[in-house]
Amino acid sequence: MQNSVEPMTIYGYEKLQAEVKDLKEVKRPGVVKAIEEALEHGDLKENAEYHAAKEQQKNIDNRLAELQDILGNAQIVDPRELAHSKVSFGSTVVMTDMDTDVEVTYTIVGGCESNPDNGLISFNSPLAKQLLGHEEGDEVKMRLPGGEKEFEIDEVKYQEIVFDCE
16 A cells, blocks of 8 residues: 555545445445345355355455545645645646647546546646646646647646536
């Protein structure tokens, strides 16, 4: 497990806490009950329900350990309080691909909050790391999975972050 500070918004922190609560109070007790019921069926070698429930219990325990680790290293950051003259945590970056003139917008959030399809990228992602510290007007060469691309940063700002697109 990594042991580094994990920046996130209060939204991400509360979302992880809610997942821990659900796992501890709902999912895990349900699995324990399923294991008990499966044990009543007798022979464990042929008992698919028992083995499935044990596997599910292991997965829940692993996820709980992972969440405890993340929450233990969480540093809640309110992006509204940061200066966004340069790209930082919580910044929304509008930039243009200098080859195609296509404009893209990304917002830098915590790892547990990222949703690249909605333009939310993790603070620890390679893309975010290449953007951090840049400012409006900068031309940035970035290594992306499809090769190297050059972008011009059109705007760096803070705007309310929309996590759930419902």
